[in-house]
Amino acid sequence: MQNIQCEAIVLGVMDYGEADKIVTLFTLEHGKLKGLARSAKKSRKRFGGALEPFARLRLHLAMKVGLSTLNGADIVTIFPHIRQDLVKIGHAAYACELVERLVPEAEQNHRLFRLLAAYLDHLDQFQHDPSDRRFFEANLLKVVGYQPALSRCAACDADLAGALVLRWSPSSAGVLCGRCGKTGRPIASQTVALLNRAMDTGRFGLIRFSPTELEEAGELLNAAISCHLSRPLKSLAFLREIGV
Numbered sequence: 001m002q003n004i005q006c007e008a009i010v011l012g013v014m015d016y017g018e019a020d021k022i023v024t025l026f027t028l029e030h031g032k033l034k035g036l037a038r039s040a041k042k043s044r045k046r047f048g049g050a051l052e053p054f055a056r057l058r059l060h061l062a063m064k065v066g067l068s069t070l071n072g073a074d075i076v077t078i079f080p081h082i083r084q085d086l087v088k089i090g091h092a093a094y095a096c097e098l099v100e101r102l103v104p105e106a107e108q109n110h111r112l113f114r115l116l117a118a119y120l121d122h123l124d125q126f127q128h129d130p131s132d133r134r135f136f137e138a139n140l141l142k143v144v145g146y147q148p149a150l151s152r153c154a155a156c157d158a159d160l161a162g163a164l165v166l167r168w169s170p171s172s173a174g175v176l177c178g179r180c181g182k183t184g185r186p187i188a189s190q191t192v193a194l195l196n197r198a199m200d201t202g203r204f205g206l207i208r209f210s211p212t213e214l215e216e217a218g219e220l221l222n223a224a225i226s227c228h229l230s231r232p233l234k235s236l237a238f239l240r241e242i243g244v
């Protein structure tokens with residue numbers, strides 16, 4: 001067992017037995033891990049209200065393979081403005097569930113930590129904009145190594161620059177040239193260009209999709225994500241329920 005301090009974002013919390021909680025964390029230093037928070041259920045004072053979904057914390061942990069033990073937690077921010085808005089809560093929960101489901105345990109990924117932290121910061125500070133979700137998804141796929149092919153045909157590797165007709169299919173892992181994608185769904189080259197720019201730009205708020213582009217980008221990204229998930233996301237059902 002190793003006693004460490006680390007930065008973490010709470011991905012999920014569940015009750016464990018009479019008094020304890022198990023917290024799923026995404027840490028900057030050690031990737032995803034699970035921590036046992038003793039007496040956290042019985043006494044809120046023990047962790048001072050820190051163990052809430054998507055809170056950003058500074059943790060004291062006794063690290064162990066499988067299940068670490070939380071010895072203390074200082075709140076960096078609980079993102080108060082997200083918590084006042086159901087749509088923002090839905091998006092924050094979606095982002096955290098995606099990270100929880102797509103990354104293996106104990107695999108450090110600084111870029112993913114920064115991406116998730118930046119999305120939560122942006123959700124907290126600015127009005128909700130559906131482009132931000134697509135920006136997050138495109139960059140998430142990139143930093144976990146599932147980036148869809150957008151610049152070259154996913155089937156024949158032809159350069160797609162200047163191509164007038166672009167298509168994609170849920171099984172193609174990216175965009176197809178006119179020849180390979182005859183039966184695929186059409187996607188405007190402008191939408192593909194925006195997705196490419198989203199993955200080249202590190203900052204939220206710079207890329208804005210029109211309603212049509214949002215729909216096209218959303219279909220492609222939803223398919224690119226769902227092929228890596230063994231079961232549907234709970235948070236996605238919630239987003240649909242609240243009409244987002």
Ligand SMILES: [Zn+2]
Binds near residue numbers: 153154155156158177
């Ligand atoms: Zn092709």
